[in-house]
Amino acid sequence: MLYHIVIGLLAVVFSLTAAASRPQFYTAAVYDHAITFNTYKATNRSAALAIMSKNLDILEVQMTEAKLQGADIFVFPEYGLYGSLDGRASASMFSEFIPEPSIVTPYCPSLNSSIPAGPEVLYRLSSLARANQMYLAVNMADQQPCLGKHFYCPSNGHYQYNTEVVFNRKGCLIAKYHKRNLFEVEKLMWDVPEVEYSYFDTEFGRFGLMVCFDAVFKEPAITLVEDYGVTDVIFSTAWMNVYPHYLSVAYHSGWARNLGVNFLASNIHYPKGRLVGSGIYGPEGVIEFVFNTTKQFGTLLVAEVPVVQKLEAFAEHSESRVSVQLPFQNKTFSLEIFGDLFTFTALTGLSGNVALSHGEVHCNLDFTRTSTADEYALGAFDGMHTLEGEYYFEICLLVRCTDNYTDCNTLVTNETVTEFTFFSLFGSMQTQYVFPEVVTPDTNFTTDWIFTKEGRENKITGKNKMISSAVLMGRNFDKDPFRRQLTINEIALTIFDDEPGTTPAAGAQHRIDICLLFYGVILLLAIQKRIIY
Known part of the structure; x- marks a missing residue:
C-alpha cells in the first residue's frame, strides 16, 4: 500500500515539474505573401525551379527578420512557392518526391554537402530551418510513385498532392500532410488522398496540419483537435474572401475561439483576386493580423502566443434538441448570399429586440444604437450550401445593407455613422461548431467583444462599436452529404x-x-x- 502511495506522489510531482518547465509563451511568425507568379511561363523543371527560387528568396529574407524578433516557428502560405497552376502537367513540374518523416532515420537534406538533383526545394527549406533555428511550415507539391497495391495509376505515372511539410530547428523533416479537401478547380492538378491526421510535438504544444479548404470540413481538422490533442494549428491557405461570413481573419479567428486552440494562418496576398488576410489567433481571438486590400506587398507578422494548456480532448456536448422561446418575428425578406437564400428582417428604431428563424436556426438580436441612418438587418440561414461544393450551414448574422435593403453582401468600408452602444446576437442551432465573427467598417478585427456558448446556444456581445457584420457561422457536419472525391x-x-x-x-x-x-x-x-x- 505504501509503495503505491509513494509511486502516486512521485507521479504527481513529476507531472507538476514537467508542467512548470513548459514555457508559457512561444513566438510565432506568419507571412502574408505577395507572391511572384509567372507560373504559366514554366515549361520544364528548370523554369519551375527559377520561379520557386524567387519566392524562396523572399522566404529567406522574412525568416531572417523573424529570427531577429525571436520567432520559434514560421508559416508560409498555400501555393506560396509557385502561385497558380494550369493543370496536372504544370503541377508536375513544380513537384518533388517527399519522403515520409521518420524518427528512426531522420530526413535532413541540408546536412548533405551539395544540393541533390530532384529535391532541390526540400534542400533549400531544410537549410533555411537549420540556419534560423526555427520550425518551418511550407506548402509544396509532392510527387509519389504508383505502387503495385494501387488499383489505378494516373496517366503521368505518379500521384501528386497539395502538401504541407514541416522542418524542425535542425532542418529535419518531421511532418507531412496531403490536403484532403480540394476546391473543385484544384482537382485539375492534384490527386485526392485518404484522410490523414498529421501533427508534431514541440516544447510548447502539439501542432496539427491543415490547408485552406480543410477549415470548412470536419475531417481532418476537427478530429485533430478533438481526438488527437492538438493545441495549435498550422494553416497555409490561399483564401478568397466572401462577405459577410467567409472573411479570412474573421472566420479563422472564430474557428480558433470555438475549438480553443492557437491558429497560425498564412495567406497569399493578392487583392485583385480577393486573396488577403493572415493572422495569429488564439482561444480568446485575434492576437495579430493583417487585412489590407490596397497595398501590393507582403507583411510579416510576429507575435508572442500563450501556450494552450489542454488537459483533455474537446468535450462533446449533448445531442438533445434545443427549444427556445423567442420574441415575435418581424416582417421578413429574402436575399441571396454566396448562392444561399437567407431570410432577413430589417432593424428599426434606436433600440429593440428582434427575432428571426429559418428552419431549425433561431436568431435573436438585442440592440441599442446611436442612429438609424444606416441600414441593418438580422439574417438567418439553415440549409445546404451548393455553390462550389455541398456542405451544411447554420448561420445567424447582423449585417449592414445598402440600396434600400437590396444588397446585404457588400462590405461597406466607409460612410458608416451608426455606433451600436450595445448589441447581443444570439443563435440557437443544432450544431456545436459555431464560429463567431465581427467585422468593423475599417476591417479592424481586434477582439473587443465577448463570445459565449452553452451546448447549442451561442452569443456574441459587445458595446460602443461600429459594425459591418456580426456572424454566428455554424457548420453542421452531420448533415453534410457523403463526399466521395474522385481523382x-x-x-x-x-x-x-x-x-x-x-x-x-x-x-x-x-x-x-x-x-x-x-x-x-x-x-x-x-x-x-x-x-x-
Whole structure:
C-alpha cells in the first residue's frame, strides 16, 4: 500500500515539474505573401525551379527578420512557392518526391554537402530551418510513385498532392500532410488522398496540419483537435474572401475561439483576386493580423502566443434538441448570399429586440444604437450550401445593407455613422461548431467583444462599436452529404470505361483534360459573378 502511495506522489510531482518547465509563451511568425507568379511561363523543371527560387528568396529574407524578433516557428502560405497552376502537367513540374518523416532515420537534406538533383526545394527549406533555428511550415507539391497495391495509376505515372511539410530547428523533416479537401478547380492538378491526421510535438504544444479548404470540413481538422490533442494549428491557405461570413481573419479567428486552440494562418496576398488576410489567433481571438486590400506587398507578422494548456480532448456536448422561446418575428425578406437564400428582417428604431428563424436556426438580436441612418438587418440561414461544393450551414448574422435593403453582401468600408452602444446576437442551432465573427467598417478585427456558448446556444456581445457584420457561422457536419472525391484518373476510367489498372488512351486523356479545363473556367466565372467582396 505504501509503495503505491509513494509511486502516486512521485507521479504527481513529476507531472507538476514537467508542467512548470513548459514555457508559457512561444513566438510565432506568419507571412502574408505577395507572391511572384509567372507560373504559366514554366515549361520544364528548370523554369519551375527559377520561379520557386524567387519566392524562396523572399522566404529567406522574412525568416531572417523573424529570427531577429525571436520567432520559434514560421508559416508560409498555400501555393506560396509557385502561385497558380494550369493543370496536372504544370503541377508536375513544380513537384518533388517527399519522403515520409521518420524518427528512426531522420530526413535532413541540408546536412548533405551539395544540393541533390530532384529535391532541390526540400534542400533549400531544410537549410533555411537549420540556419534560423526555427520550425518551418511550407506548402509544396509532392510527387509519389504508383505502387503495385494501387488499383489505378494516373496517366503521368505518379500521384501528386497539395502538401504541407514541416522542418524542425535542425532542418529535419518531421511532418507531412496531403490536403484532403480540394476546391473543385484544384482537382485539375492534384490527386485526392485518404484522410490523414498529421501533427508534431514541440516544447510548447502539439501542432496539427491543415490547408485552406480543410477549415470548412470536419475531417481532418476537427478530429485533430478533438481526438488527437492538438493545441495549435498550422494553416497555409490561399483564401478568397466572401462577405459577410467567409472573411479570412474573421472566420479563422472564430474557428480558433470555438475549438480553443492557437491558429497560425498564412495567406497569399493578392487583392485583385480577393486573396488577403493572415493572422495569429488564439482561444480568446485575434492576437495579430493583417487585412489590407490596397497595398501590393507582403507583411510579416510576429507575435508572442500563450501556450494552450489542454488537459483533455474537446468535450462533446449533448445531442438533445434545443427549444427556445423567442420574441415575435418581424416582417421578413429574402436575399441571396454566396448562392444561399437567407431570410432577413430589417432593424428599426434606436433600440429593440428582434427575432428571426429559418428552419431549425433561431436568431435573436438585442440592440441599442446611436442612429438609424444606416441600414441593418438580422439574417438567418439553415440549409445546404451548393455553390462550389455541398456542405451544411447554420448561420445567424447582423449585417449592414445598402440600396434600400437590396444588397446585404457588400462590405461597406466607409460612410458608416451608426455606433451600436450595445448589441447581443444570439443563435440557437443544432450544431456545436459555431464560429463567431465581427467585422468593423475599417476591417479592424481586434477582439473587443465577448463570445459565449452553452451546448447549442451561442452569443456574441459587445458595446460602443461600429459594425459591418456580426456572424454566428455554424457548420453542421452531420448533415453534410457523403463526399466521395474522385481523382482525375478515376474520372477518366468512369467516362471512358477503361479496364481497371490501365491508363486511358492518349486521345481520351486529351479530351478529359479539355473537359476539365473547361469545367474549371466555367466554375471560376460563376464564382467571380456571384461572390461579392
